[in-house]
Amino acid sequence: MAATPRDFERDLFINCPFDTAYLPLLQCLIFTVLECGFRPRIALEGADSGQVRFQKIQELIRSCRFSIHDLSRIEPLHSEDLPRFNMPFELGLDLGGRYFGNGRLTRKQCLILERERYRYQKVLSDIAGNDIRAHEGDPAILVLEVRNWLRVAAGRSLPSGSSIWERFSAFKDSVGATFHLRSYSSRDIEVLEIVEYMEFIRNWQANQPAPL
Amino acid sequence: MALSKTEFEELLTDFRKVAAEPNRFHVIPYRTRWIVSSMNPRYTRYFRSRDAAVEHARGLAEKSQGVLVMHRKDGDVEERFSFKESSAQAV
Numbered sequence: 001m002a003a004t005p006r007d008f009e010r011d012l013f014i015n016c017p018f019d020t021a022y023l024p025l026l027q028c029l030i031f032t033v034l035e036c037g038f039r040p041r042i043a044l045e046g047a048d049s050g051q052v053r054f055q056k057i058q059e060l061i062r063s064c065r066f067s068i069h070d071l072s073r074i075e076p077l078h079s080e081d082l083p084r085f086n087m088p089f090e091l092g093l094d095l096g097g098r099y100f101g102n103g104r105l106t107r108k109q110c111l112i113l114e115r116e117r118y119r120y121q122k123v124l125s126d127i128a129g130n131d132i133r134a135h136e137g138d139p140a141i142l143v144l145e146v147r148n149w150l151r152v153a154a155g156r157s158l159p160s161g162s163s164i165w166e167r168f169s170a171f172k173d174s175v176g177a178t179f180h181l182r183s184y185s186s187r188d189i190e191v192l193e194i195v196e197y198m199e200f201i202r203n204w205q206a207n208q209p210a211p212l
Numbered sequence: 213m214a215l216s217k218t219e220f221e222e223l224l225t226d227f228r229k230v231a232a233e234p235n236r237f238h239v240i241p242y243r244t245r246w247i248v249s250s251m252n253p254r255y256t257r258y259f260r261s262r263d264a265a266v267e268h269a270r271g272l273a274e275k276s277q278g279v280l281v282m283h284r285k286d287g288d289v290e291e292r293f294s295f296k297e298s299s300a301q302a303v
Contacts, residue, residue: 028287140286165240166256170236173236173289174227178223178226182226196215199220207231
């Protein structure tokens with residue numbers, strides 16, 4: 001089913017690594033997107049094993065005006081691994097939608113992230129003219145890059161980067177304290193499903209409205 | 213950890229209570245500065261040094277019998293000290 005115009009303007013596709021090492025950045029990214037008033041959409045959100053992943057990705061790309069692509073895994077996480085090609089592939093699909101699609105797809109906007117500023121040029125030189133932003137593996141920088149891009153791309157007023165960071169830190173304290181209270185370890189937070197993590201964020205936001 | 217629906221709901225119920233708890237004063241490193249922050253009551257102040265931020269946040273937590281929460285550079289919690297009793301206790 002096609003996304004409604006309202007959903008299309010609000011939904012933001014996140015194309016990023018799903019490994020444990022990236023998880024702190026992914027959690028921070030999701031928090032920032034929600035704090036800015038957008039709805040994060042991610043391939044992990046669906047529970048339907050019958051749906052082919054490529055089909056799911058196509059649907060997400062088609063239904064989101066905004067997207068964030070993190071190419072950090074152009075180098076393997078461990079020396080014995082191979083680099084991951086899913087992220088550049090999905091970036092290509094997204095850009096294809098924008099340039100070869102029609103109607104609202106032509107208004108699609110994306111942010112391309114990498115860990116280091118110019119490293120991608122060695123493996124993906126076709127996008128060398130694009131403005132790629134580097135987060136240096138630092139969640140505070142990631143917040144700032146995402147917030148600043150959304151401010152311009154969506155043309156709306158947003159909370160400052162420092163305010164989002166402040167609230168993300170307080171949110172992490174609330175999650176950690178709750179898990180401690182229930183005698184779960186901090187590692188248990190890492191294995192929460194992404195949809196569960198989003199549920200925690202939404203509940204927290206309901207208690208602590210953002211200072212827009 | 214795969215949470216059952218009941219376990220998840222119980223966790224969320226506790227989470228709402230913790231999130232609404234007043235007087236949790238956070239010391240947060242942010243770029244070249246330190247933020248002292250509280251969500252309830254709403255409070256934000258910037259400091260140039262960690263020591264000054266900690267001293268200020270500790271004073272606020274003591275006065276309100278609240279909790280001082282020290283954060284790492286990645287936002288994770290490093291330590292919590294409760295002032296709900298007469299002296300600071302790590303929690």
